[in-house]
Amino acid sequence: MQIGDRTIRAGEGAVCMLSTANRDGSVFPWGDQLDVERDARRHLAFGFGVRQCLGQPLARLELQIALETLLRRLPGLRLAVPFGQIRFRPNAVVYGVETLPIAW
Numbered sequence: 001m002q003i004g005d006r007t008i009r010a011g012e013g014a015v016c017m018l019s020t021a022n023r024d025g026s027v028f029p030w031g032d033q034l035d036v037e038r039d040a041r042r043h044l045a046f047g048f049g050v051r052q053c054l055g056q057p058l059a060r061l062e063l064q065i066a067l068e069t070l071l072r073r074l075p076g077l078r079l080a081v082p083f084g085q086i087r088f089r090p091n092a093v094v095y096g097v098e099t100l101p102i103a104w
Contacts, residue, residue, distance in 0.1 A: 076104045 001008045008014050022043045023031035046053040053059070071077060079086070080101035087098040 074104045078103055 003014075022028065022040075022045060025031055027042055028038065028040065046056040046059070080103040086100065089096055089098055
């Protein structure tokens with residue numbers, strides 16, 4: 001199998017890091033920046049094609065309901081520290097933050 005300029009031979013392994021793919025600058029300009037209005041329809045968080053997660057619509061609906069409810073109930077919700085002080089977990093399987101200090 002040829003991927004870009006790399007050949008993967010029979011019996012060799014490969015690891016797909018979806019969190020890295022979803023930050024690919026050739027697909028998502030400024031992929032390292034949070035942009036809730038970004039057109040991210042081509043992300044790989046739920047797989048793709050025949051391997052696409054069947055729970056994708058439910059997960060998206062749950063997240064939409066949770067975020068809308070949180071922001072409605074806590075309208076003054078904000079970071080308790082400057083964004084630059086937030087520590088991210090760059091080498092984790094699931095990309096995220098170490099802690100997220102908030103205030104309201």
